[in-house]
Amino acid sequence: AQKVTQAQTEISVVEKEDVTLDCVYETRDTTYYLFWYKQPPSGELVFLIRRNSFDEQNEISGRYSWNFQKSTSSFNFTITASQVVDSAVYFCALSEVGSGGFKTIFGAGTRLFVKA
C-alpha cells in the first residue's frame, strides 16, 4: 500500500531563514511519481514539482530545491531565504503507475509560518 508521511505538522521560521520540509513515502511499485503542492490560505492547491522514480537528480528552482533519495524513500523540500509569502500548507504526494497513474496519495501536510 502506498503511504506518504510528513512528520512535521507545523514549522515556524523568521524571514530569510532556510527551512526544510520532510517527506517519507512507502510504495511497492518500482515506477512512481512524487509531487509537492502548496496550499495558501486561499485554499487552492498549487503544483510545485513532479519527480519520477527513475530520476534522482536534485532540482533547484529559484529559492526552492528538492532532494530525492530512493535509498531512504525521502523527497525533501527546502526553501532558501524564506519569505512571508511562503506561509502556507505544503503537501507531498505519491502516485503509483501500477494503480493506473491517476490516484495520488497526499501526506497530511506541513504548515509553514514565516514571520517578518
Next chain:
Amino acid sequence: DTGVSQNPRHKITKRGQNVTFRCDPISEHNRLYWYRQTLGQGPEFLTYFQNEAQLEKSRLLSDRFSAERPKGSFSTLEIQRTEQGDSAMYLCASSPYTGGQIMNTEAFFGQGTRLTVV
C-alpha cells in the same frame, strides 16, 4: 480565466438533505478527479474520470455519493442524505493525458467547495 472552476464555493445544508457540486475542468484536460479534504489533513482521493468514464472509486465513496461526467466536460458530485461527517472541503482537479510515457502529470486544482452539514 481558464483554471478549474468549482461551484458553489460554500454550501451549508441540514443533515439529511441532498447536495450537488459542480466542477468545470480546464477545457483540454480529459482527466478529472474529486478529492475530499478535512481540517488538518491532506486531500483524500474519491474518484477519477477519464473523459466520461468513471474508472476508479475510492472506498471512501459510500453509496450516498455519486459522481458523473456525462459529456466528458464538467462533472457533478452528489451527496444524498448528508451526514455531519460529510462536512469537508471537496476539491476537483483536472489534468491532461495524451498517452505515451508521461502518465502522471500534475493536477490542477480548483478552489474547492466547502460543505458544512448542520
